[in-house]
Amino acid sequence: MANVLVVAEFSEGKLKKTTHSAVTFAQSVAKGTGGSFSILAIGAGAKASSGELAGFGAAKVFIADHASVANYVCERFAPTVVATAKKGFDVVVAAASAYGKDLIPRVAAALGAGYANDISSVKVEGAKLTYRRPMFAGNAYGFCEVTTPIQAVSVRQSEFAPAQPSGSATPVEDIALAPPSAGADRVEFVSFDQVKSERPELAEAGVVVSGGRALKERFKEVLDPLADALGAAVGASRAACDAGYAPSDLQVGQTGKVVAPKLYFAIGISGAIQHLAGMKGSKVIVAINKDAEAPIFQVADYGLVADLFQAVPELVTQIRKAKSA
Amino acid sequence: MKILVPLKRVADPDNANKIKIPAGGAKIDTSGLEWKPNPFDEYAVEAALRLTENGATPKQRGGEAIVVTFGPKETETTLRSALATGADRAIRVDAQDDALDGHLLARALKTLVLREKPDVVLMGKQAVDGDSNQVGQMLAEMLGWPMATFAATIKEEEGALLVGREVDGGVLTLRVKLPAVVTVDLRIVAPTSVYSKQTAPTFKYNDGVRFAALPAIMSAKKKPLVEVKLGDLAADTNLSIKYLSFEPPPARKAGVKVKSVPELVEKLVNEAKVL
Numbered sequence: 001m002a003n004v005l006v007v008a009e010f011s012e013g014k015l016k017k018t019t020h021s022a023v024t025f026a027q028s029v030a031k032g033t034g035g036s037f038s039i040l041a042i043g044a045g046a047k048a049s050s051g052e053l054a055g056f057g058a059a060k061v062f063i064a065d066h067a068s069v070a071n072y073v074c075e076r077f078a079p080t081v082v083a084t085a086k087k088g089f090d091v092v093v094a095a096a097s098a099y100g101k102d103l104i105p106r107v108a109a110a111l112g113a114g115y116a117n118d119i120s121s122v123k124v125e126g127a128k129l130t131y132r133r134p135m136f137a138g139n140a141y142g143f144c145e146v147t148t149p150i151q152a153v154s155v156r157q158s159e160f161a162p163a164q165p166s167g168s169a170t171p172v173e174d175i176a177l178a179p180p181s182a183g184a185d186r187v188e189f190v191s192f193d194q195v196k197s198e199r200p201e202l203a204e205a206g207v208v209v210s211g212g213r214a215l216k217e218r219f220k221e222v223l224d225p226l227a228d229a230l231g232a233a234v235g236a237s238r239a240a241c242d243a244g245y246a247p248s249d250l251q252v253g254q255t256g257k258v259v260a261p262k263l264y265f266a267i268g269i270s271g272a273i274q275h276l277a278g279m280k281g282s283k284v285i286v287a288i289n290k291d292a293e294a295p296i297f298q299v300a301d302y303g304l305v306a307d308l309f310q311a312v313p314e315l316v317t318q319i320r321k322a323k324s325a
Numbered sequence: 326m327k328i329l330v331p332l333k334r335v336a337d338p339d340n341a342n343k344i345k346i347p348a349g350g351a352k353i354d355t356s357g358l359e360w361k362p363n364p365f366d367e368y369a370v371e372a373a374l375r376l377t378e379n380g381a382t383p384k385q386r387g388g389e390a391i392v393v394t395f396g397p398k399e400t401e402t403t404l405r406s407a408l409a410t411g412a413d414r415a416i417r418v419d420a421q422d423d424a425l426d427g428h429l430l431a432r433a434l435k436t437l438v439l440r441e442k443p444d445v446v447l448m449g450k451q452a453v454d455g456d457s458n459q460v461g462q463m464l465a466e467m468l469g470w471p472m473a474t475f476a477a478t479i480k481e482e483e484g485a486l487l488v489g490r491e492v493d494g495g496v497l498t499l500r501v502k503l504p505a506v507v508t509v510d511l512r513i514v515a516p517t518s519v520y521s522k523q524t525a526p527t528f529k530y531n532d533g534v535r536f537a538a539l540p541a542i543m544s545a546k547k548k549p550l551v552e553v554k555l556g557d558l559a560a561d562t563n564l565s566i567k568y569l570s571f572e573p574p575p576a577r578k579a580g581v582k583v584k585s586v587p588e589l590v591e592k593l594v595n596e597a598k599v600l
Contacts, residue, residue, distance in 0.1 A: 020326075114428055187472075
């Protein structure tokens with residue numbers, strides 16, 4: 001029997017979809033082991049999401065809604081996760097987002113727990129949990145066990161389908177914040193410079209249109225109409241981000257965002273190993289590149305060798321036509 | 326400023342698709358691949374050098390950068406390379422790769438930090454072989470230090486660092502008072518990413534990491550490099566993660582080349598049925 005604690009994630013007071021993937025993990029572990037799961041929400045305004053959080057079939061929803069945690073600082077969040085985990089939980093989980101990857105390892109250290117980062121699936125046999133996780137930029141998968149009494153895990157959002165509300169009404173308990181970690185008085189939140197976008201979030205989009213360095217300063221000009229026509233999220237290669245053609249937040253790859261949409265367009269992307277690691281799980285991959293030898297064609301279902309500055313506008317026109325047909 | 330940089334060597338990340346997993350999946354075989362410094366750690370070394378100098382006069386060191394790695398004797402090559410680019414001294418903790426995990430590394434590093442008393446531990450956010458992304462966070466907790474992970478920018482202030490972190494949706498800036506743990510992301514080696522107090526705010530670095538000149542490679546051989554036993558740093562060397570087996574990723578079936586945009590759209594509509 002394993003009891004799982006899900007750490008929810010918020011952005012501007014709104015529950016993030018990353019949470020739903022962590023809930024899916026928790027549901028399957030709780031079901032497979034005959035245990036239960038609970039959800040912990042920390043943040044100013046977290047209480048507003050209690051209704052939604054209560055609908056996933058959890059045993060309990062813990063809410064730590066306090067003005068002092070209006071902005072995320074690990075040293076102020078981690079102790080409350082640790083204190084809650086000690087109420088009889090065996091596994092602590094969050095999504096492998098920037099938030100989860102920052103928070104959960106620190107929590108693990110405080111709990112003396114081993115931590116499996118960015119897992120892609122879990123196998124339940126009796127009470128034993130075996131995690132499968134990508135390594136070497138997705139060129140290998142390792143099967144591992146965490147051998148400490150409490151286990152810490154983060155889950156790859158693209159590999160765990162978002163949990164659907166079950167209509168349950170889990171009891172919600174307001175909890176106090178645990179005292180901040182040692183060192184918390186030596187860290188100060190200064191600012192959050194948000195990249196605003198009306199487009200779907202990369203990790204959640206059904207279609208992703210990614211561009212590479214070949215787009216140069218015309219990155220937005222060329223890709224935005226295509227993304228608009230498809231209702232797609234926009235992504236980018238590392239080279240495009242490094243060159244400043246696209247914001248860093250859009251980087252798809254081993255250490256950036258990992259996406260697995262039903263349709264992925266790689267436009268002017270050569271297909272470095274690190275980029276492939278972030279998109280190889282896509283159902284259908286389309287590559288447009290003028291270099292016929294580009295490695296991206298080895299993973300593409302449909303490859304078009306063409307000058308993207310001509311092909312992409314034509315593609316936009318054809319897609320619009322196909323969609324209205 | 327005194328900075329400790331933990332450094333790992335990894336099998337050539339640009340050829341990671343050439344790793345082999347023997348039938349049965351007992352291990353990952355990286356033979357035939359060259360050892361390279363983990364890119365993120367190499368960036369941490371560069372950031373440490375930038376923080377311990379005036380960018381305009383990089384040959385004058387204005388602090389101390391100590392590099393440490395965990396591994397067999399041959400990993401000293403990685404340490405010597407870091408010394409050649411400007412690090413001041415090196416420590417090799419004698420250990421085998423498969424006898425280490427994130428939690429153990431953090432425990433051992435904690436002991437080393439208490440001995441060396443650096444102002445900052447600066448390291449890559451993850452090693453690109455295991456992709457485990459945890460040692461910095463765990464070390465900060467064990468030390469009771471503040472941390473700033475996934476740093477894209479670092480600016481030194483009096484007794485503190487102003488760190489711009491690359492997170493989902495933008496850049497989150499923290500001010501951490503020293504001593505602190507900072508883990509770095511890709512953009513930390515951009516021309517205007519790191520400023521020590523000595524470096525003029527108008528100064529621009531070359532993009533990327535610096536390379537060692539031949540004389541520096543020669544003199545790096547004389548820089549101090551000491552060996553420490555893992556057991557001296559961590560009384561308990563048990564692992565918290567046990568790998569049972571490995572498997573290659575699912576293969577993608579070969580795709581096709583289309584000749585024109587209309588053909589592409591036709592296939593997406595009728596064959597793949599995704600439009």
